[in-house]
Amino acid sequence: MVVRVDLNISLDGFATTTDQTPEKPFGDDWERLVAAYVATRTMQARVFGETDGRGTTGVDEKYAAAYFEGVGAEIMGAGMFGLHSFPDDPDWRGWWGEEPPFRCPVFVLTHTPRRSIEFANGTVFHFLAATPQDALERAVSAAQGGDIRVGGGPTVVRAYLEAGLVDRLHVGIAPILLGQGIRLWDGLRGLEAGYEVTVEPAESGTTHLTFHR
């Protein structure tokens, strides 16, 4: 069992942006940040339901395919589920639509837990007020031996990195400068200690960098 992180960040280290709206839940910049990832065959199929084989098949695709492989449970922050945009609507089912790409138990960290939400494709969102450690224990129990992904956003990922709970951190670094958003790397001086590093460039200009134990 491995605790994994996969994030897309900009060259200047921003992992998401702060210009979100309900219509554009991740903001305009987010679309540029993940453009190469979204263009892959795996993401076209898994996220958009495109089953005609469209999508890129290079290095980005290799990482996109690995993204879902072996994950038994996911942990995410309230913002990634969408609670920050619709905190007062108990029927809000998140902005992932009726086919959330996770297909496993997802533990959403929030100070105001709500009823679990189940989808036909196997995705179940559970809402927890818990420490990173406690949420991880819950996820491990639910994952039935599968890996745990800490999905985001960057603040949640940082909490897991600071707590030393992440075995593998993969970032796809887009060759763009956003100049605004939330910085992934803040407060993580010396994180590299205890990890090996792998760097692999993709045809898109994205740099795939992985810290692994």
Place this chain on the structure above:
Amino acid sequence: MVVRVDLNISLDGFATTTDQTPEKPFGDDWERLVAAYVATRTMQARVFGETDGRGTTGVDEKYAAAYFEGVGAEIMGAGMFGLHSFPDDPDWRGWWGEEPPFRCPVFVLTHTPRRSIEFANGTVFHFLAATPQDALERAVSAAQGGDIRVGGGPTVVRAYLEAGLVDRLHVGIAPILLGQGIRLWDGLRGLEAGYEVTVEPAESGTTHLTFHR
């Protein structure tokens, strides 16, 4: 003629550190930041005078060799020359020693110009109170058709990037998180527009990323 930048930065975007002392002019972190570069055959020979062929010969070496190739003049900030540490000593010849690795005219930007300093190996430091544009004109005149390198520090590099004066920006990104220092990328949102990007990983874990026109 091309205006070039070559810098070593950390994964979290710090291009130098702020713990400098006269004894350790770039600070402890700087040594880690440039370790892979310093280990190359070119840098061992050019900076340390090691002529026995020692040094690495991989991807880092390719960039190190290119570092000095074709440069006709250099521009640097007062801090990179050392004026911030010894501002009041008019006889201070910089911390580059008697064999500064530049071997060409070097224009040092400072608010308090002083006499030029000439070294036997062709390096001549000139001190200018000038805008980035005016200093570049002076450097172009002196370079006799050679390229101009804006050497650093990051604040000076940023001024040239903001002014749109840089044709080629190469950063060697060390896979370490410093968490402190001076950020190269601040205030450069959208810099990638108008550049092509090349990414090449080195055996050392360093990612060589180049924006070029």
